[in-house]
Amino acid sequence: MLTVEDVSKTFRSGPLSKGHKVLGSVNLRLEKGEVVGLLGESGCGKTTLARVMMKLICPDHGRVLMDGMDITAMQERRFREHRHRMQMIFQDPTSSMNPAHSVRWSLDEAYDHYNRQGEYVELMRNFGLPMDILQRRPAMVSGGELQRVSILRCLASEPDYLILDEPTSMLDMSVQASIMRMLLSIGEGRGMMLITHDIDLVERVCDRVYIMHQGNIVEEGRTSEVLSEPRTEGTKALLEYFH
Amino acid sequence: MSLLSIKGLSVSFASGESTIHAVNSLDLDLDSGRSLAIIGESGSGKSVLASAILGTLEENGTASGQVLFDGRNILGSDEAVLMALRGRQICLIPQNAWSAWDPVIRIGDQMTEFMRCCGVPRSEAPNLALEYLKKCGLAPEVLRSYSHRLSGGMSQRAMVAMCASVRPRLLIADEPTKGLDGRSRTLVLDLFEKVIGDAALLMITHDLRAARSCDEVSVLYGGRIVESGPANEVLDRPLHPYTAGLCAAHPRRGMVPIPGGIGRRTEIVGCVFRDRCVLADHECQGDVPMFGETRRVRCFHADR
Numbered sequence: 001m002l003t004v005e006d007v008s009k010t011f012r013s014g015p016l017s018k019g020h021k022v023l024g025s026v027n028l029r030l031e032k033g034e035v036v037g038l039l040g041e042s043g044c045g046k047t048t049l050a051r052v053m054m055k056l057i058c059p060d061h062g063r064v065l066m067d068g069m070d071i072t073a074m075q076e077r078r079f080r081e082h083r084h085r086m087q088m089i090f091q092d093p094t095s096s097m098n099p100a101h102s103v104r105w106s107l108d109e110a111y112d113h114y115n116r117q118g119e120y121v122e123l124m125r126n127f128g129l130p131m132d133i134l135q136r137r138p139a140m141v142s143g144g145e146l147q148r149v150s151i152l153r154c155l156a157s158e159p160d161y162l163i164l165d166e167p168t169s170m171l172d173m174s175v176q177a178s179i180m181r182m183l184l185s186i187g188e189g190r191g192m193m194l195i196t197h198d199i200d201l202v203e204r205v206c207d208r209v210y211i212m213h214q215g216n217i218v219e220e221g222r223t224s225e226v227l228s229e230p231r232t233e234g235t236k237a238l239l240e241y242f243h
Numbered sequence: 244m245s246l247l248s249i250k251g252l253s254v255s256f257a258s259g260e261s262t263i264h265a266v267n268s269l270d271l272d273l274d275s276g277r278s279l280a281i282i283g284e285s286g287s288g289k290s291v292l293a294s295a296i297l298g299t300l301e302e303n304g305t306a307s308g309q310v311l312f313d314g315r316n317i318l319g320s321d322e323a324v325l326m327a328l329r330g331r332q333i334c335l336i337p338q339n340a341w342s343a344w345d346p347v348i349r350i351g352d353q354m355t356e357f358m359r360c361c362g363v364p365r366s367e368a369p370n371l372a373l374e375y376l377k378k379c380g381l382a383p384e385v386l387r388s389y390s391h392r393l394s395g396g397m398s399q400r401a402m403v404a405m406c407a408s409v410r411p412r413l414l415i416a417d418e419p420t421k422g423l424d425g426r427s428r429t430l431v432l433d434l435f436e437k438v439i440g441d442a443a444l445l446m447i448t449h450d451l452r453a454a455r456s457c458d459e460v461s462v463l464y465g466g467r468i469v470e471s472g473p474a475n476e477v478l479d480r481p482l483h484p485y486t487a488g489l490c491a492a493h494p495r496r497g498m499v500p501i502p503g504g505i506g507r508r509t510e511i512v513g514c515v516f517r518d519r520c521v522l523a524d525h526e527c528q529g530d531v532p533m534f535g536e537t538r539r540v541r542c543f544h545a546d547r
Contacts (some may be wrong), residue, residue, distance in 0.1 A: 042424045043394055091422075142504070143285065169422050172284045172449035177492040178500035197424035204494035241425040 002086075002161050002191060004028040007052055007062035009045075022048045023059070024216040030191040032160060035184070037202035037223065038195045039238065040212035046195045049212070050163045053193075054088050055079060066161075084114070084157035091166040093146040096153075097138040103149055104134040110156035120152050127152070127182055144175035148182060161191045169196065180205060199239065203227055211235045244314055245272040246443050247296070247413055252308035252318070254288075254295050254466070261509050265291040266466040268308070275412065278435070278444035280454035280474065282489065283463035286505040289447040290338070292463070293415050296445075297335060298325040312413070330361045334411035338418045340402040344390030351386030354405045361409040375404040379434055396427025400434060407438035415445045420453045432456045451478060451493060462486045465505070465515030470545075472538040482538065482545040485516045514542070 007026045012019040022045045030036050040046050051057045053064055055071055063072040066086070071079055090096050097106045107120050124131065129148055133141050141149070147167060154162065164183065168176035183192065184205060194206060202209055202223060209226050211219040213234030219226055230236045254266040265288045273279050281289050294300045296310055298320065310318040317328065329335075337343040345353060355368040363371060369386075376385055379400045390398060399419060406414060416435070420428045432453060435444055446457055454460050455478055461471040462485060470483040481487040488501035503519040514531045517523040522544040533541050 040424075041426055042396065144504075173451065173489055174284055174492040174501045177494075177498045180494075180498060181500065198494070199425065200494040204498055238425065241429045 002030040003065040005062050007059040009059050022215055030193050032191045034207045035192045037206035037209035039202055044212045045215040050165055085159055086161045087154035087159040088163045089167045093150045094138050096150050099138055110153045114156050123152050144171050163193045165195045246275045247273040248311040250309040254291050254306045257303045264511050267511050273443045275443050276441045278457040280446045280457040280460045281463050282454050284505050287463045288466035333413045334406040336406050336416040340399040346390055371408050375408040379404040396423050399431050403434050413443050417447045420450050467515050470540045482540040483542050484520050484522055
């Protein structure tokens with residue numbers, strides 16, 4: 001289980017700056033085998049929270065526990081042996097690959113590191129990815145295919161937790177459907193957190209949902225309950241704009 | 244007479260030894276004060292259509308047919324003629340507003356420069372900028388800020404404000420809601436209704452919710468319009484298998500992807516969608532005409 005306890009974060013542009021509070025005091029948990037949605041407007045702190053969970057940035061207060069182990073306080077060198085257990089998928093797949101090298105190079109780099117040479121070929125077949133994209137550079141591959149490649153790349157380390165930061169918001173509807181189906185099919189036994197502002201998508205795929213508003217979690221619960229009977233103004237506003 | 248009338252427009256690109264047909268004998272009419280959404284997957288030819296109207300195709304692209312703007316064919320016109328139309332008469336709201344702004348010039352200065360290029364007197368431009376920013380629900384401070392200080396939604400709204408301020412007769416919006424959250428998306432779409440007045444709006448999108456806000460919808464696949472009609476009718480009761488597929492891919496309608504990919508079209512015989520269509524048979528190998536009057540569909544098997 002991945003647990004976030006009282007995490008807060010303020011960004012400062014200089015030593016004298018009053019700063020911009022991005023995360024208030026956030027509590028959240030993500031268990032293996034479930035898909036959790038994190039829903040909120042742009043700029044409400046969703047991505048910052050994800051980066052804290054991945055230990056890419058340090059929170060001002062609070063901690064993140066992975067299966068009971070405090071990873072926030074852990075030294076980077078020690079954390080390195082645990083890092084492979086979490087992976088993150090980004091909104092723009094082109095920026096998560098090396099543009100100077102082929103798709104094959106990017107996949108090999110990841111799979112060789114975990115001594116799983118060439119195992120992605122089988123997976124590519126399962127997910128209907130054409131083999132000829134392996135020779136191409138990322139710029140020559142369509143957005144949907146590239147996003148599927150970046151998901152395969154994440155799977156190299158067989159992560160327990162996947163954080164998906166708007167994985168389909170730049171893609172069209174049919175591609176979004178096939179990518180979400182792919183993610184659900186690999187999700188068994190893994191904890192997945194889907195960051196999005198697409199309420200329809202959350203309704204469709206998430207077991208539980210957290211609603212974020214101006215840096216705080218304002219509501220949480222089972223997806224159907226939260227979306228059908230919103231209790232806070234933040235959630236109501238979010239739903240109102242969507243319908 | 245329609246403000247914009249496209250007749251038999253074809254656009255192809257030379258790519259090595261082969262020719263890629265991006266748009267194939269496309270017909271389209273758009274009247275003043277009306278809005279039309281062009282929907283389809285990435286690679287269906289939507290953005291190429293916009294470039295062809297504006298005369299900004301890549302160098303390896305060739306276009307044939309007619310693009311009649313106000314009764315005059317502007318396809319293949321001199322750059323001078325097109326420059327007089329761009330901005331003042333036909334205005335493009337680009338796909339990614341954030342990267343369309345110059346990052347080192349203040350928003351206000353960019354707005355006034357654009358207005359002056361379109362013939363607004365120097366003394367009136369700042370007030371006009373302020374007026375349209377207000378209309379678009381933005382604070383006057385936006386005039387003094389740089390583009391990176393704005394959120395995606397604000398940036399997009401400021402772009403709409405700039406384009407609408409010169410009162411063009413045709414607005415082309417390329418994916419105006421891409422990557423925006425629900426609130427920003429609603430604000431941008433409401434804005435179109437507010438600022439558009441008697442102009443015509445051509446919205447290129449794959450967001451079905453955005454398409455619904457338009458009067459009419461045309462579905463583009465493989466450079467051909469496969470279905471068109473009033474927005475709600477097309478999206479609620481799609482006739483063409485491709486439109487039905489697009490609707491079924493929505494999370495609320497089953498999230499079923501359309502099998503196969505869109506591919507690049509190097510030949511233009513038969514139904515463009517037949518490779519991915521479950522209903523395809525030998526009849527689809529030949530040319531498919533457009534059936535119907537107000538609800539038009541290009542399919543032999545559509546349940547009309």
